[in-house]
Amino acid sequence: MFNLRLQPPESGEAFDKLVNKLSPYFLRVTDRPWTYGRSGQAQFGVDHYHQESKKAVQSKNLQSMTYAVVLEELAKTQKFAHVITQYYIVCSTPTDRALQDKVIELNNERRATGLFPVELVFWDQLTDIMNANPGLREDYTGIPGISAQVASFGQTLQSRPLGSASEAKALITQCLPAEQFLNFLLYYDFSSARVPSGAFEAVQHVTQKLQDVQLYKNLESKFPNDQAVQEFRSREWAWWEAWEWLAPLLPYLQQFYESIQSRTSWIETGEGAFMAIYSAHQPFHPSMRQQTAQWTTTAQALAYFFFDHFYDGDLGFPPFLLAKFKPMFSW
Known part of the structure:
Protein backbone atom coordinates (compact mmCIF):
# COMPACT_ATOMS: atom_id res chain seq x y z
CA MET A 1 0.00 0.00 0.00
CA PHE A 2 1.37 3.40 -1.00
CA ASN A 3 1.79 5.65 2.03
CA LEU A 4 0.26 9.09 2.22
CA ARG A 5 1.92 11.93 4.10
CA LEU A 6 -0.99 12.92 6.32
CA GLN A 7 -1.30 16.15 8.27
CA PRO A 8 -2.59 16.24 11.87
CA PRO A 9 -5.95 17.87 12.61
CA GLU A 10 -5.87 21.54 13.54
CA SER A 11 -8.29 21.36 16.47
CA GLY A 12 -7.52 19.65 19.74
CA GLU A 13 -10.99 18.06 19.79
CA ALA A 14 -10.52 16.47 16.35
CA PHE A 15 -7.08 15.18 17.34
CA ASP A 16 -8.45 13.72 20.58
CA LYS A 17 -11.18 11.84 18.68
CA LEU A 18 -8.60 10.49 16.26
CA VAL A 19 -6.39 9.32 19.13
CA ASN A 20 -9.33 7.45 20.66
CA LYS A 21 -10.12 5.79 17.33
CA LEU A 22 -6.50 4.69 16.76
CA SER A 23 -5.71 3.81 20.37
CA PRO A 24 -6.42 0.05 20.10
CA TYR A 25 -3.51 -0.17 17.65
CA PHE A 26 -0.84 1.42 19.85
CA LEU A 27 -2.32 0.17 23.14
CA ARG A 28 -2.37 -3.34 21.64
CA VAL A 29 -5.92 -4.03 22.85
CA THR A 30 -9.03 -5.18 20.99
CA ASP A 31 -11.43 -2.36 21.83
CA ARG A 32 -11.41 1.38 22.33
CA PRO A 33 -10.82 2.90 25.77
CA TRP A 34 -13.35 5.10 27.49
CA THR A 35 -13.16 8.83 27.01
CA TYR A 36 -12.49 9.97 30.57
CA GLY A 37 -14.49 13.01 31.66
CA ARG A 38 -15.49 15.85 29.38
CA SER A 39 -14.41 19.38 28.56
CA GLY A 40 -14.39 21.51 31.69
CA GLN A 41 -13.99 18.58 34.09
CA ALA A 42 -10.76 17.67 35.84
CA GLN A 43 -9.22 14.69 34.03
CA PHE A 44 -5.98 14.36 36.00
CA GLY A 45 -3.81 13.90 32.91
CA VAL A 46 -6.02 11.16 31.42
CA ASP A 47 -8.12 11.68 28.29
CA HIS A 48 -8.86 7.98 27.66
CA TYR A 49 -8.76 4.96 29.95
CA HIS A 50 -8.88 1.28 29.01
CA GLN A 51 -10.40 -0.42 32.03
CA GLU A 52 -9.40 -4.01 31.24
CA SER A 53 -5.70 -3.32 30.64
CA LYS A 54 -5.65 -0.25 32.93
CA LYS A 55 -3.75 1.73 30.28
CA ALA A 56 -4.22 5.51 30.22
CA VAL A 57 -3.86 7.92 27.30
CA GLN A 58 -3.25 11.66 27.16
CA SER A 59 -3.51 13.41 23.78
CA LYS A 60 -1.52 16.60 23.12
CA ASN A 61 -2.19 18.59 19.96
CA LEU A 62 0.82 20.94 20.14
CA GLN A 63 3.21 22.76 17.84
CA SER A 64 6.12 21.28 19.80
CA MET A 65 6.38 18.58 22.44
CA THR A 66 8.77 19.07 25.36
CA TYR A 67 10.02 17.08 28.33
CA ALA A 68 8.39 19.66 30.61
CA VAL A 69 4.99 18.74 29.18
CA VAL A 70 5.68 15.05 29.89
CA LEU A 71 6.51 15.82 33.53
CA GLU A 72 3.51 18.12 33.86
CA GLU A 73 1.07 15.49 32.63
CA LEU A 74 2.65 12.80 34.80
CA ALA A 75 2.27 15.00 37.87
CA LYS A 76 -1.47 15.30 37.17
CA THR A 77 -1.91 11.52 37.19
CA GLN A 78 -0.99 11.41 40.88
CA LYS A 79 -4.58 12.49 41.57
CA PHE A 80 -6.10 9.93 39.18
CA ALA A 81 -8.25 7.60 41.31
CA HIS A 82 -7.69 4.39 39.35
CA PHE A 116 4.21 2.80 35.74
CA PRO A 117 6.21 3.64 32.58
CA VAL A 118 5.47 6.35 30.02
CA GLU A 119 5.34 5.77 26.27
CA LEU A 120 5.42 8.54 23.67
CA VAL A 121 3.37 8.12 20.50
CA PHE A 122 4.21 10.64 17.79
CA TRP A 123 2.28 11.71 14.69
CA ASP A 124 4.54 9.52 12.51
CA ILE A 143 -13.02 9.51 1.15
CA PRO A 144 -15.28 6.61 2.29
CA GLY A 145 -18.21 7.79 0.18
CA ILE A 146 -16.10 7.69 -2.95
CA SER A 147 -14.60 4.36 -1.99
CA ALA A 148 -18.04 2.85 -1.51
CA GLN A 149 -19.15 4.02 -4.96
CA VAL A 150 -16.02 2.66 -6.62
CA ALA A 151 -16.27 -0.65 -4.76
CA SER A 152 -19.85 -1.04 -5.96
CA PHE A 153 -18.86 -0.15 -9.50
CA GLY A 154 -15.91 -2.55 -9.34
CA GLN A 155 -18.28 -5.39 -8.44
CA THR A 156 -20.35 -4.56 -11.51
CA LEU A 157 -17.24 -4.66 -13.71
CA GLN A 158 -16.27 -8.06 -12.35
CA SER A 159 -19.39 -9.55 -13.91
CA ARG A 160 -17.90 -9.06 -17.39
CA PRO A 161 -14.42 -8.85 -18.98
CA LEU A 162 -12.77 -5.43 -19.07
CA GLY A 163 -12.27 -5.60 -22.80
CA SER A 164 -12.03 -1.94 -23.80
CA ALA A 165 -11.11 1.50 -22.59
CA SER A 166 -14.76 2.44 -22.02
CA GLU A 167 -14.92 0.65 -18.65
CA ALA A 168 -11.70 2.35 -17.55
CA LYS A 169 -13.19 5.71 -18.48
CA ALA A 170 -16.38 4.88 -16.63
CA LEU A 171 -14.35 3.93 -13.55
CA ILE A 172 -12.44 7.21 -13.53
CA THR A 173 -15.52 9.36 -14.15
CA GLN A 174 -17.28 7.55 -11.34
CA CYS A 175 -14.77 9.27 -9.04
CA LEU A 176 -14.27 12.51 -10.99
CA PRO A 177 -17.61 13.45 -12.64
CA ALA A 178 -16.99 15.09 -16.00
CA GLU A 179 -18.65 18.50 -15.92
CA GLN A 180 -18.11 19.05 -12.21
CA PHE A 181 -14.41 18.21 -12.38
CA LEU A 182 -13.69 20.27 -15.50
CA ASN A 183 -15.50 23.25 -13.98
CA PHE A 184 -13.28 22.93 -10.93
CA LEU A 185 -10.03 22.62 -12.90
CA LEU A 186 -10.77 25.46 -15.30
CA TYR A 187 -12.75 27.99 -13.30
CA TYR A 188 -11.80 27.64 -9.63
CA LEU A 219 6.33 -5.66 -7.65
CA GLU A 220 4.58 -8.27 -9.80
CA SER A 221 7.21 -7.90 -12.53
CA LYS A 222 9.85 -9.00 -10.01
CA PHE A 223 7.82 -11.43 -7.90
CA PRO A 224 4.90 -12.77 -9.98
CA ASN A 225 3.63 -15.09 -7.24
CA ASP A 226 3.99 -12.69 -4.32
CA GLN A 227 1.06 -13.06 -1.92
CA ALA A 228 0.74 -9.31 -1.32
CA VAL A 229 0.42 -8.76 -5.08
CA GLN A 230 -2.28 -11.43 -5.37
CA GLU A 231 -4.23 -9.98 -2.44
CA PHE A 232 -4.04 -6.46 -3.84
CA ARG A 233 -5.07 -7.64 -7.31
CA SER A 234 -8.09 -9.41 -5.88
CA ARG A 235 -9.06 -6.46 -3.67
CA GLU A 236 -8.59 -3.74 -6.30
CA TRP A 237 -9.68 -5.74 -9.35
CA ALA A 238 -11.23 -2.88 -11.33
CA TRP A 239 -8.26 -0.54 -10.90
CA SER A 259 1.54 20.70 -5.87
CA ILE A 260 -1.38 21.21 -3.46
CA GLN A 261 -0.70 18.49 -0.91
CA SER A 262 2.89 19.62 -0.29
CA ARG A 263 1.84 23.14 0.77
CA THR A 264 -1.50 22.85 2.50
CA SER A 265 -3.22 21.50 5.56
CA TRP A 266 -6.87 20.90 6.36
CA ILE A 267 -8.86 23.86 7.70
CA GLU A 268 -12.57 24.33 8.41
CA THR A 269 -14.18 27.75 7.95
CA GLY A 270 -17.69 29.15 7.89
CA GLU A 271 -17.69 28.53 4.13
CA GLY A 272 -16.75 24.86 4.44
CA ALA A 273 -13.69 22.63 4.66
CA PHE A 274 -10.57 23.41 2.61
CA MET A 275 -6.98 22.40 2.03
CA ALA A 276 -5.32 25.78 2.56
CA ILE A 277 -1.89 27.37 2.72
CA TYR A 278 -3.05 29.54 5.61
CA SER A 279 -4.57 28.40 8.91
CA ALA A 280 -6.99 29.65 11.53
CA HIS A 281 -4.00 31.25 13.27
CA GLN A 282 -2.43 32.63 10.10
CA PRO A 283 -5.15 34.20 7.89
CA PHE A 284 -4.88 34.65 4.15
CA HIS A 285 -2.36 37.22 2.92
CA PRO A 286 -2.10 38.41 -0.72
CA SER A 287 1.52 37.24 -0.85
CA MET A 288 0.24 33.66 -0.67
CA ARG A 289 -1.07 33.95 -4.23
CA GLN A 290 2.48 33.52 -5.48
CA GLN A 291 2.55 30.05 -3.93
CA THR A 292 -0.46 28.89 -5.95
CA ALA A 293 0.78 29.61 -9.49
CA GLN A 294 1.62 25.93 -10.02
CA TRP A 295 -1.89 24.93 -9.00
CA THR A 296 -3.40 26.73 -11.99
CA THR A 297 -0.77 25.40 -14.40
CA THR A 298 -1.13 21.78 -13.34
CA ALA A 299 -4.94 22.09 -13.19
CA GLN A 300 -5.06 23.24 -16.81
CA ALA A 301 -2.71 20.46 -17.95
CA LEU A 302 -4.90 17.94 -16.14
CA ALA A 303 -8.04 19.41 -17.73
CA TYR A 304 -6.57 19.07 -21.23
CA PHE A 305 -5.63 15.46 -20.55
CA PHE A 306 -9.04 14.58 -19.13
CA PHE A 307 -10.89 16.17 -22.00
CA ASP A 308 -8.79 14.42 -24.64
CA HIS A 309 -8.85 10.99 -22.98
CA PHE A 310 -12.04 10.71 -20.93
CA TYR A 311 -14.56 13.50 -21.45
CA ASP A 312 -14.77 13.96 -25.23
CA GLY A 313 -18.44 13.84 -26.23
CA ASP A 314 -17.49 11.98 -29.43
CA LEU A 315 -16.35 9.02 -27.31
CA GLY A 316 -19.62 8.32 -25.58
CA PHE A 317 -19.90 11.13 -23.04
CA PRO A 318 -22.72 13.70 -23.02
CA PRO A 319 -22.58 16.11 -26.01
CA PHE A 320 -22.98 19.17 -23.75
CA LEU A 321 -19.34 18.73 -22.82
CA LEU A 322 -18.32 19.52 -26.38
CA ALA A 323 -20.50 22.59 -26.56
CA LYS A 324 -19.45 23.95 -23.19
CA PHE A 325 -15.75 23.11 -23.04
CA LYS A 326 -14.37 22.34 -26.48
CA PRO A 327 -13.71 26.00 -27.45
CA MET A 328 -11.37 26.19 -24.47
CA PHE A 329 -9.35 23.28 -25.86
CA SER A 330 -8.59 24.72 -29.29
CA TRP A 331 -4.87 24.52 -29.88
Whole structure:
Protein backbone atom coordinates (compact mmCIF):
# COMPACT_ATOMS: atom_id res chain seq x y z
CA MET A 1 0.00 0.00 0.00
CA PHE A 2 1.37 3.40 -1.00
CA ASN A 3 1.79 5.65 2.03
CA LEU A 4 0.26 9.09 2.22
CA ARG A 5 1.92 11.93 4.10
CA LEU A 6 -0.99 12.92 6.32
CA GLN A 7 -1.30 16.15 8.27
CA PRO A 8 -2.59 16.24 11.87
CA PRO A 9 -5.95 17.87 12.61
CA GLU A 10 -5.87 21.54 13.54
CA SER A 11 -8.29 21.36 16.47
CA GLY A 12 -7.52 19.65 19.74
CA GLU A 13 -10.99 18.06 19.79
CA ALA A 14 -10.52 16.47 16.35
CA PHE A 15 -7.08 15.18 17.34
CA ASP A 16 -8.45 13.72 20.58
CA LYS A 17 -11.18 11.84 18.68
CA LEU A 18 -8.60 10.49 16.26
CA VAL A 19 -6.39 9.32 19.13
CA ASN A 20 -9.33 7.45 20.66
CA LYS A 21 -10.12 5.79 17.33
CA LEU A 22 -6.50 4.69 16.76
CA SER A 23 -5.71 3.81 20.37
CA PRO A 24 -6.42 0.05 20.10
CA TYR A 25 -3.51 -0.17 17.65
CA PHE A 26 -0.84 1.42 19.85
CA LEU A 27 -2.32 0.17 23.14
CA ARG A 28 -2.37 -3.34 21.64
CA VAL A 29 -5.92 -4.03 22.85
CA THR A 30 -9.03 -5.18 20.99
CA ASP A 31 -11.43 -2.36 21.83
CA ARG A 32 -11.41 1.38 22.33
CA PRO A 33 -10.82 2.90 25.77
CA TRP A 34 -13.35 5.10 27.49
CA THR A 35 -13.16 8.83 27.01
CA TYR A 36 -12.49 9.97 30.57
CA GLY A 37 -14.49 13.01 31.66
CA ARG A 38 -15.49 15.85 29.38
CA SER A 39 -14.41 19.38 28.56
CA GLY A 40 -14.39 21.51 31.69
CA GLN A 41 -13.99 18.58 34.09
CA ALA A 42 -10.76 17.67 35.84
CA GLN A 43 -9.22 14.69 34.03
CA PHE A 44 -5.98 14.36 36.00
CA GLY A 45 -3.81 13.90 32.91
CA VAL A 46 -6.02 11.16 31.42
CA ASP A 47 -8.12 11.68 28.29
CA HIS A 48 -8.86 7.98 27.66
CA TYR A 49 -8.76 4.96 29.95
CA HIS A 50 -8.88 1.28 29.01
CA GLN A 51 -10.40 -0.42 32.03
CA GLU A 52 -9.40 -4.01 31.24
CA SER A 53 -5.70 -3.32 30.64
CA LYS A 54 -5.65 -0.25 32.93
CA LYS A 55 -3.75 1.73 30.28
CA ALA A 56 -4.22 5.51 30.22
CA VAL A 57 -3.86 7.92 27.30
CA GLN A 58 -3.25 11.66 27.16
CA SER A 59 -3.51 13.41 23.78
CA LYS A 60 -1.52 16.60 23.12
CA ASN A 61 -2.19 18.59 19.96
CA LEU A 62 0.82 20.94 20.14
CA GLN A 63 3.21 22.76 17.84
CA SER A 64 6.12 21.28 19.80
CA MET A 65 6.38 18.58 22.44
CA THR A 66 8.77 19.07 25.36
CA TYR A 67 10.02 17.08 28.33
CA ALA A 68 8.39 19.66 30.61
CA VAL A 69 4.99 18.74 29.18
CA VAL A 70 5.68 15.05 29.89
CA LEU A 71 6.51 15.82 33.53
CA GLU A 72 3.51 18.12 33.86
CA GLU A 73 1.07 15.49 32.63
CA LEU A 74 2.65 12.80 34.80
CA ALA A 75 2.27 15.00 37.87
CA LYS A 76 -1.47 15.30 37.17
CA THR A 77 -1.91 11.52 37.19
CA GLN A 78 -0.99 11.41 40.88
CA LYS A 79 -4.58 12.49 41.57
CA PHE A 80 -6.10 9.93 39.18
CA ALA A 81 -8.25 7.60 41.31
CA HIS A 82 -7.69 4.39 39.35
CA VAL A 83 -4.80 2.03 38.69
CA ILE A 84 -2.55 2.83 35.71
CA THR A 85 -0.27 0.09 34.35
CA GLN A 86 1.11 2.12 31.44
CA TYR A 87 0.74 5.76 30.42
CA TYR A 88 0.72 6.96 26.82
CA ILE A 89 1.23 10.54 25.73
CA VAL A 90 0.11 10.88 22.11
CA CYS A 91 1.26 14.04 20.36
CA SER A 92 0.75 15.66 16.96
CA THR A 93 4.46 16.39 16.48
CA PRO A 94 7.13 14.42 14.57
CA THR A 95 9.25 11.82 16.34
CA ASP A 96 11.90 13.47 18.56
CA ARG A 97 14.89 11.28 19.46
CA ALA A 98 16.21 13.64 22.15
CA LEU A 99 12.84 13.60 23.89
CA GLN A 100 12.67 9.82 23.58
CA ASP A 101 16.09 9.52 25.25
CA LYS A 102 14.92 11.59 28.21
CA VAL A 103 11.75 9.51 28.59
CA ILE A 104 13.79 6.26 28.45
CA GLU A 105 15.93 7.54 31.35
CA LEU A 106 12.79 8.63 33.19
CA ASN A 107 11.25 5.18 32.76
CA ASN A 108 14.35 3.53 34.19
CA GLU A 109 13.93 5.65 37.31
CA ARG A 110 10.18 5.03 37.53
CA ARG A 111 10.47 1.25 37.16
CA ALA A 112 13.12 1.18 39.88
CA THR A 113 10.60 2.71 42.27
CA GLY A 114 7.63 0.63 41.10
CA LEU A 115 5.91 3.35 39.09
CA PHE A 116 4.21 2.80 35.74
CA PRO A 117 6.21 3.64 32.58
CA VAL A 118 5.47 6.35 30.02
CA GLU A 119 5.34 5.77 26.27
CA LEU A 120 5.42 8.54 23.67
CA VAL A 121 3.37 8.12 20.50
CA PHE A 122 4.21 10.64 17.79
CA TRP A 123 2.28 11.71 14.69
CA ASP A 124 4.54 9.52 12.51
CA GLN A 125 3.25 6.44 14.32
CA LEU A 126 -0.39 7.49 13.93
CA THR A 127 0.22 8.05 10.22
CA ASP A 128 1.78 4.58 9.94
CA ILE A 129 -1.29 3.06 11.60
CA MET A 130 -3.64 4.80 9.15
CA ASN A 131 -1.54 3.95 6.10
CA ALA A 132 -1.46 0.31 7.19
CA ASN A 133 -5.27 0.26 7.52
CA PRO A 134 -6.95 1.66 4.38
CA GLY A 135 -10.32 1.98 6.08
CA LEU A 136 -8.87 4.23 8.78
CA ARG A 137 -6.91 6.27 6.25
CA GLU A 138 -9.89 6.80 3.97
CA ASP A 139 -12.09 7.68 6.93
CA TYR A 140 -9.54 10.27 8.10
CA THR A 141 -9.12 11.82 4.65
CA GLY A 142 -12.88 11.90 4.11
CA ILE A 143 -13.02 9.51 1.15
CA PRO A 144 -15.28 6.61 2.29
CA GLY A 145 -18.21 7.79 0.18
CA ILE A 146 -16.10 7.69 -2.95
CA SER A 147 -14.60 4.36 -1.99
CA ALA A 148 -18.04 2.85 -1.51
CA GLN A 149 -19.15 4.02 -4.96
CA VAL A 150 -16.02 2.66 -6.62
CA ALA A 151 -16.27 -0.65 -4.76
CA SER A 152 -19.85 -1.04 -5.96
CA PHE A 153 -18.86 -0.15 -9.50
CA GLY A 154 -15.91 -2.55 -9.34
CA GLN A 155 -18.28 -5.39 -8.44
CA THR A 156 -20.35 -4.56 -11.51
CA LEU A 157 -17.24 -4.66 -13.71
CA GLN A 158 -16.27 -8.06 -12.35
CA SER A 159 -19.39 -9.55 -13.91
CA ARG A 160 -17.90 -9.06 -17.39
CA PRO A 161 -14.42 -8.85 -18.98
CA LEU A 162 -12.77 -5.43 -19.07
CA GLY A 163 -12.27 -5.60 -22.80
CA SER A 164 -12.03 -1.94 -23.80
CA ALA A 165 -11.11 1.50 -22.59
CA SER A 166 -14.76 2.44 -22.02
CA GLU A 167 -14.92 0.65 -18.65
CA ALA A 168 -11.70 2.35 -17.55
CA LYS A 169 -13.19 5.71 -18.48
CA ALA A 170 -16.38 4.88 -16.63
CA LEU A 171 -14.35 3.93 -13.55
CA ILE A 172 -12.44 7.21 -13.53
CA THR A 173 -15.52 9.36 -14.15
CA GLN A 174 -17.28 7.55 -11.34
CA CYS A 175 -14.77 9.27 -9.04
CA LEU A 176 -14.27 12.51 -10.99
CA PRO A 177 -17.61 13.45 -12.64
CA ALA A 178 -16.99 15.09 -16.00
CA GLU A 179 -18.65 18.50 -15.92
CA GLN A 180 -18.11 19.05 -12.21
CA PHE A 181 -14.41 18.21 -12.38
CA LEU A 182 -13.69 20.27 -15.50
CA ASN A 183 -15.50 23.25 -13.98
CA PHE A 184 -13.28 22.93 -10.93
CA LEU A 185 -10.03 22.62 -12.90
CA LEU A 186 -10.77 25.46 -15.30
CA TYR A 187 -12.75 27.99 -13.30
CA TYR A 188 -11.80 27.64 -9.63
CA ASP A 189 -9.87 30.61 -8.21
CA PHE A 190 -6.68 28.92 -7.03
CA SER A 191 -5.21 32.30 -6.09
CA SER A 192 -7.43 32.11 -2.97
CA ALA A 193 -4.66 29.81 -1.60
CA ARG A 194 -7.14 27.09 -0.76
CA VAL A 195 -8.91 24.19 -2.46
CA PRO A 196 -12.26 22.68 -1.39
CA SER A 197 -11.47 19.56 0.59
CA GLY A 198 -14.05 17.51 -1.31
CA ALA A 199 -12.37 18.18 -4.66
CA PHE A 200 -8.91 17.59 -3.19
CA GLU A 201 -9.97 14.31 -1.60
CA ALA A 202 -11.48 13.06 -4.87
CA VAL A 203 -8.17 13.78 -6.64
CA GLN A 204 -6.28 12.24 -3.74
CA HIS A 205 -8.39 9.10 -3.93
CA VAL A 206 -7.75 8.47 -7.64
CA THR A 207 -4.05 9.39 -7.32
CA GLN A 208 -3.75 6.98 -4.40
CA LYS A 209 -5.40 4.15 -6.30
CA LEU A 210 -3.19 4.60 -9.35
CA GLN A 211 -0.02 4.91 -7.27
CA ASP A 212 -0.94 1.70 -5.48
CA VAL A 213 -1.53 -0.15 -8.75
CA GLN A 214 1.76 1.13 -10.16
CA LEU A 215 3.58 -0.04 -7.04
CA TYR A 216 2.10 -3.54 -7.16
CA LYS A 217 2.49 -3.83 -10.94
CA ASN A 218 6.21 -3.16 -10.49
CA LEU A 219 6.33 -5.66 -7.65
CA GLU A 220 4.58 -8.27 -9.80
CA SER A 221 7.21 -7.90 -12.53
CA LYS A 222 9.85 -9.00 -10.01
CA PHE A 223 7.82 -11.43 -7.90
CA PRO A 224 4.90 -12.77 -9.98
CA ASN A 225 3.63 -15.09 -7.24
CA ASP A 226 3.99 -12.69 -4.32
CA GLN A 227 1.06 -13.06 -1.92
CA ALA A 228 0.74 -9.31 -1.32
CA VAL A 229 0.42 -8.76 -5.08
CA GLN A 230 -2.28 -11.43 -5.37
CA GLU A 231 -4.23 -9.98 -2.44
CA PHE A 232 -4.04 -6.46 -3.84
CA ARG A 233 -5.07 -7.64 -7.31
CA SER A 234 -8.09 -9.41 -5.88
CA ARG A 235 -9.06 -6.46 -3.67
CA GLU A 236 -8.59 -3.74 -6.30
CA TRP A 237 -9.68 -5.74 -9.35
CA ALA A 238 -11.23 -2.88 -11.33
CA TRP A 239 -8.26 -0.54 -10.90
CA TRP A 240 -5.81 -3.33 -11.71
CA GLU A 241 -7.52 -4.20 -14.99
CA ALA A 242 -7.94 -0.54 -15.93
CA TRP A 243 -4.23 0.28 -15.45
CA GLU A 244 -3.39 -0.14 -19.14
CA TRP A 245 -5.63 2.83 -19.99
CA LEU A 246 -5.22 4.85 -16.80
CA ALA A 247 -1.41 4.74 -16.50
CA PRO A 248 -0.89 7.84 -18.75
CA LEU A 249 -3.16 9.81 -16.42
CA LEU A 250 -1.02 9.31 -13.29
CA PRO A 251 1.76 11.88 -14.05
CA TYR A 252 -0.78 14.67 -14.72
CA LEU A 253 -2.91 13.78 -11.72
CA GLN A 254 0.12 13.38 -9.45
CA GLN A 255 1.61 16.76 -10.41
CA PHE A 256 -1.65 18.53 -9.56
CA TYR A 257 -2.19 16.57 -6.35
CA GLU A 258 1.37 16.97 -5.05
CA SER A 259 1.54 20.70 -5.87
CA ILE A 260 -1.38 21.21 -3.46
CA GLN A 261 -0.70 18.49 -0.91
CA SER A 262 2.89 19.62 -0.29
CA ARG A 263 1.84 23.14 0.77
CA THR A 264 -1.50 22.85 2.50
CA SER A 265 -3.22 21.50 5.56
CA TRP A 266 -6.87 20.90 6.36
CA ILE A 267 -8.86 23.86 7.70
CA GLU A 268 -12.57 24.33 8.41
CA THR A 269 -14.18 27.75 7.95
CA GLY A 270 -17.69 29.15 7.89
CA GLU A 271 -17.69 28.53 4.13
CA GLY A 272 -16.75 24.86 4.44
CA ALA A 273 -13.69 22.63 4.66
CA PHE A 274 -10.57 23.41 2.61
CA MET A 275 -6.98 22.40 2.03
CA ALA A 276 -5.32 25.78 2.56
CA ILE A 277 -1.89 27.37 2.72
CA TYR A 278 -3.05 29.54 5.61
CA SER A 279 -4.57 28.40 8.91
CA ALA A 280 -6.99 29.65 11.53
CA HIS A 281 -4.00 31.25 13.27
CA GLN A 282 -2.43 32.63 10.10
CA PRO A 283 -5.15 34.20 7.89
CA PHE A 284 -4.88 34.65 4.15
CA HIS A 285 -2.36 37.22 2.92
CA PRO A 286 -2.10 38.41 -0.72
CA SER A 287 1.52 37.24 -0.85
CA MET A 288 0.24 33.66 -0.67
CA ARG A 289 -1.07 33.95 -4.23
CA GLN A 290 2.48 33.52 -5.48
CA GLN A 291 2.55 30.05 -3.93
CA THR A 292 -0.46 28.89 -5.95
CA ALA A 293 0.78 29.61 -9.49
CA GLN A 294 1.62 25.93 -10.02
CA TRP A 295 -1.89 24.93 -9.00
CA THR A 296 -3.40 26.73 -11.99
CA THR A 297 -0.77 25.40 -14.40
CA THR A 298 -1.13 21.78 -13.34
CA ALA A 299 -4.94 22.09 -13.19
CA GLN A 300 -5.06 23.24 -16.81
CA ALA A 301 -2.71 20.46 -17.95
CA LEU A 302 -4.90 17.94 -16.14
CA ALA A 303 -8.04 19.41 -17.73
CA TYR A 304 -6.57 19.07 -21.23
CA PHE A 305 -5.63 15.46 -20.55
CA PHE A 306 -9.04 14.58 -19.13
CA PHE A 307 -10.89 16.17 -22.00
CA ASP A 308 -8.79 14.42 -24.64
CA HIS A 309 -8.85 10.99 -22.98
CA PHE A 310 -12.04 10.71 -20.93
CA TYR A 311 -14.56 13.50 -21.45
CA ASP A 312 -14.77 13.96 -25.23
CA GLY A 313 -18.44 13.84 -26.23
CA ASP A 314 -17.49 11.98 -29.43
CA LEU A 315 -16.35 9.02 -27.31
CA GLY A 316 -19.62 8.32 -25.58
CA PHE A 317 -19.90 11.13 -23.04
CA PRO A 318 -22.72 13.70 -23.02
CA PRO A 319 -22.58 16.11 -26.01
CA PHE A 320 -22.98 19.17 -23.75
CA LEU A 321 -19.34 18.73 -22.82
CA LEU A 322 -18.32 19.52 -26.38
CA ALA A 323 -20.50 22.59 -26.56
CA LYS A 324 -19.45 23.95 -23.19
CA PHE A 325 -15.75 23.11 -23.04
CA LYS A 326 -14.37 22.34 -26.48
CA PRO A 327 -13.71 26.00 -27.45
CA MET A 328 -11.37 26.19 -24.47
CA PHE A 329 -9.35 23.28 -25.86
CA SER A 330 -8.59 24.72 -29.29
CA TRP A 331 -4.87 24.52 -29.88
